[in-house]
Amino acid sequence: MVRVLRAAILASLLPVFCVPAAKAETVRDGLDQPSFKWTHWNEVKLIDIKRRAQLSASNWTRTVALDALIAAYPDHLSRRGPNGLIWRDGTTMPFDDGRGAKDFATLLNAPDLEDQFYTPYRKGKGGMPPGYNEDPGRVRYEPFFRKMYGDCSKGEVSRKLAAVAWLPKSGGGTVRFTTVNGAAAQLRKVSDELESLGRSYLKYLRPTAGTYNCRMIAGTKRYSPHAYGIAIDLNVKYADYWRWAKPGADGRYPFRNRIPLEVVAVFEKHGFIWGGKWYHYDTMHFEYRPELLIAPAKKAESHP
Numbered sequence: 533m534v535r536v537l538r539a540a541i542l543a544s545l546l547p548v549f550c551v552p553a554a555k556a557e558t559v560r561d562g563l564d565q566p567s568f569k570w571t572h573w574n575e576v577k578l579i580d581i582k583r584r585a586q587l588s589a590s591n592w593t594r595t596v597a598l599d600a601l602i603a604a605y606p607d608h609l610s611r612r613g614p615n616g617l618i619w620r621d622g623t624t625m626p627f628d629d630g631r632g633a634k635d636f637a638t639l640l641n642a643p644d645l646e647d648q649f650y651t652p653y654r655k656g657k658g659g660m661p662p663g664y665n666e667d668p669g670r671v672r673y674e675p676f677f678r679k680m681y682g683d684c685s686k687g688e689v690s691r692k693l694a695a696v697a698w699l700p701k702s703g704g705g706t707v708r709f710t711t712v713n714g715a716a717a718q719l720r721k722v723s724d725e726l727e728s729l730g731r732s733y734l735k736y737l738r739p740t741a742g743t744y745n746c747r748m749i750a751g752t753k754r755y756s757p758h759a760y761g762i763a764i765d766l767n768v769k770y771a772d773y774w775r776w777a778k779p780g781a782d783g784r785y786p787f788r789n790r791i792p793l794e795v796v797a798v799f800e801k802h803g804f805i806w807g808g809k810w811y812h813y814d815t816m817h818f819e820y821r822p823e824l825l826i827a828p829a830k831k832a833e834s835h836p
């Protein structure tokens with residue numbers, strides 16, 4: 533911001549005769565298109581500077597988001613490229629589909645990788661209760677998940693599942709979870725730590741309401757994260773779900789939750805996000821999405 537202000541002041545003060553007309557250096561904003569040339573600096577208007585600020589902000593978001601994805605899924609993802617995310621198999625997946633701002637329904641139904649980060653996921657007591665239409669993690673670019681975890685309708689997901697003993701000392705039975713990205717191993721750590729919380733928590737944790745299920749999200753044509761083997765639902769008896777609620781007089785869903793935050797903290801520690809941090813809440817739902825837990829930390833350390 534300071535840089536932008538300085539540029540604005542300089543642009544307004546710089547007399548025309550000072551402009552090095554012979555020097556046609558291109559100022560790049562980090563994206564692929566030059567935004568203006570030094571030769572035309574005297575013609576730069578405030579709107580150009582504002583646009584540059586926006587571009588730098590979106591470029592910064594892109595860097596943080598792509599780095600978080602690469603850190604979260606190193607088995608699959610290689611590096612940031614000029615046109616998006618580069619996978620280890622050489623595939624480039626665009627970060628931004630160039631469609632600009634989207635309304636909420638479009639965000640859910642036709643997102644790109646960038647849209648997955650449209651609102652930050654906050655750990656612990658943060659993000660409670662969720663703001664209107666703040667559903668961090670609920671926007672999923674399906675080609676990204678399908679490429680990593682497989683297409684369940686073709687049997688590609690089920691063959692990568694492992695059996696995880698859920699709360700083995702407390703009779704939680706066995707659940708199936710994907711081994712891709714080490715998700716099943718992370719769920720075992722969650723289980724061990726939840727058992728050590730004490731017996732008073734067990735009622736929330738078992739019986740589970742399911743993990744892998746090749747199905748769409750209720751009321752949509754989008755695959756549920758359960759279809760990739762990356763989600764677990766706890767005891768439905770203590771679940772609150774926005775679709776079961778009636779909107780208030782203002783048309784909004786009042787937030788409800790009975791799941792203790794101690795349980796949430798254990799999941800978050802091991803890379804899982806919680807559906808209780810969504811305006812469209814689903815409080816029994818936990819999902820392996822380490823990139824969303826990494827992104828805020830990366831953002832904090834890299835903020836200009």
Ligand SMILES: [Zn+2]
Nearest residue numbers: 763764765817
């Ligand atoms: Zn669920």
